Amino acid sequence: xxxxxxxxxxxxxxxxxxxxxxxxxxxxxxxxxxxxxxxxxxxxxxxxxxxxxxxxxxxxxxxxxxxxxxxxxxxxxxxxxxxxxxxxxxxxxxxxxxxxxxxxxxxxxxxxxxxxxxxxxxxxxxxxxxxxxxxxxxxxxxxxxxxxxxxxxxxxxxxx
Numbered sequence: 001x002x003x004x005x006x007x008x009x010x011x012x013x014x015x016x017x018x019x020x021x022x023x024x025x026x027x028x029x030x031x032x033x034x035x036x037x038x039x040x041x042x043x044x045x046x047x048x049x050x051x052x053x054x055x056x057x058x059x060x061x062x063x064x065x066x067x068x069x070x071x072x073x074x075x076x077x078x079x080x081x082x083x084x085x086x087x088x089x090x091x092x093x094x095x096x097x098x099x100x101x102x103x104x105x106x107x108x109x110x111x112x113x114x115x116x117x118x119x120x121x122x123x124x125x126x127x128x129x130x131x132x133x134x135x136x137x138x139x140x141x142x143x144x145x146x147x148x149x150x151x152x153x154x155x156x157x158x159x160x
Contacts, residue, residue, distance in 0.1 A: 005061045007038030018069055030060055030072045037061045083119040086134070092118055093135055108132065 007015075015035040018024050024031065029050050034057075036046045043054035050057070063071035084092065092115065100106045112128045132138075150158075 005037065005058075005065055007034070007061075007065070011064075012038050014069060018073075024073055026075070027073045031069075033057045034061050034064045034072065082131075083121070083123070089131055089135060093137070 012035065015031055015038065018031050019028060019035065029052070033046055033050045033052055036049065037043075037057060041049075043057050046052070046057050047054050052060070060072060082089075093111075096106050096111055108125075108129070111132075112123070112125055115128055115131070116123055
């Protein structure tokens with residue numbers, strides 16, 4: 001049998017105010033699920049309305065009662081595992097932009113080493129190249145010669 005969680009009028013007022021707050025629209029279903037629990041709706045009814053499982057509704061209500069509204073409005077899931085924010089990345093790349101504008105050669109290897117020092121841990125080159133791609137950097141390196149190009153001596157020998 002599931003445990004019944006009781007919400008006070010103060011809780012209900014807080015949840016209603018949160019539902020009206022447009023900055024919390026991302027979390028409205030969670031807030032609505034807890035609010036409906038406080039209005040003595042059955043978990044199955046709430047599940048049909050919100051699309052959550054009855055168990056998840058119980059978990060949301062419990063979290064709300066223990067930690068308050070912040071428990072419903074914090075998204076623990078991260079869609080990325082970036083080591084820097086986009087602003088920090090742009091600030092990190094700024095010296096290299098200046099260096100390249102002066103006509104100096106900037107290599108990704110040099111940048112990658114500096115990035116690892118900045119974040120304080122080893123990172124993969126692939127991940128670093130994704131960072132460069134996010135900031136619209138591209139590799140412009142002319143190939144000095146074709147790898148299978150014949151040497152000057154071979155060309156002279158063919159002419160004779």
